[in-house]
Amino acid sequence: SQQGEEDPQALSIQEGENATMNCSYKTSINNLQWYRQNSGRGLVHLILIRSNEREKHSGRLRVTLDTSKKSSSLLITASRAADTASYFCATVFGNQFYFGTGTSLTVIP
Amino acid sequence: GAGVSQTPSNKVTEKGKYVELRCDPISGHTALYWYRQSLGQGPEFLIYFQGTGAADDSGLPNDRFFAVRPEGSVSTLKIQRTERGDSAVYLCASSLGTSGRNTQYFGPGTRLTVL
Known part of the structure; x- marks a missing residue:
């Protein structure tokens, strides 16, 4: 399968703590994107990191990419209850998007 | 502005039936993707x-x-002779172009249940 794999599958933390999710993939990529999905909703784009970038920030989000290890991580700092959702990485090669299996994050108020 | 919309939001059908799922992308988006979740x-x-x-x-x-997209806007995903294994949420996404650097904007999905 060309899908990425996220770990952990599920993560539960207290509000204010940091949450780290990891994504591993198998194929070459042009870029890697992270998306968020609230229950029963469509996915929402969070951040994109290109294959020649190693780290990117957006607000409370920090993404790293290690193409030699074919892995990426998403860090959410100072988590809030509203961050509760599923998070997916998508590896992009050409025009094809391959989504991982997702990490379900629960932030306890 | 209006986002991606999908209709119906829920569809229940019997095994063997034909279904059509519709996606209205964001105006001006040339690329349209279908996913199953x-x-x-x-x-x-x-x-896509x-x-x-x-x-x-x-x-x-x-x-x-x-799937078809006859006028380059609305798309319809068609499933013939549905099977129970087709039950899933069908998501549509659109983006400005086909470059992988473009962000995908997702609709809320159609939940298909095949009995």
């Missing part, structure tokens, strides 16, 4: 369109699945 899984790529043509349909599971 099973419970606890990530979206699985089915097909650039304009009116299907640029890549390699994700369609078999010939019971077909």
Whole structure:
């Protein structure tokens, strides 16, 4: 399968703590994107990191990419209850998007 | 502005029936993608369109699945002789172009249940 794999599958933390999710993939990529999905909703784009970038920030989000290890991580700092959702990485090669299996994050108020 | 919309939001059908799922992309978005998402899984790529043509349909599971986008805007995913295994949420996404650098904007999905 060309899908990425996220770990952990599920993560539960207290509000204010940091949450780290990891994504591993198998194929070459042009870029890697992270998306968020609230229950029963469509996915929402969070951040994109290109294959020649190693780290990117957006607000409370920090993404790293290690193409030699074919892995990426998403860090959410100072988590809030509203961050509760599923998070997916998508590896992009050409025009094809391959989504991982997702990490379900629960932030306890 | 209006986002991607999908209709119906829920569809229940019987095994063997034909269904059509509709996607209205964001105006001006030339690329349109269909995905299928099973419970606890990530979206699985089915097909994408650039304009009116299907640029890549390699994700369609078999010939019971077909999609069209006749005028380069609205798209319809058609499933013939539905099977229980087709039950899933079908997601549509659109983007400005087919470059992988473009952000995909997702609709809320159609939940298909085949009894």
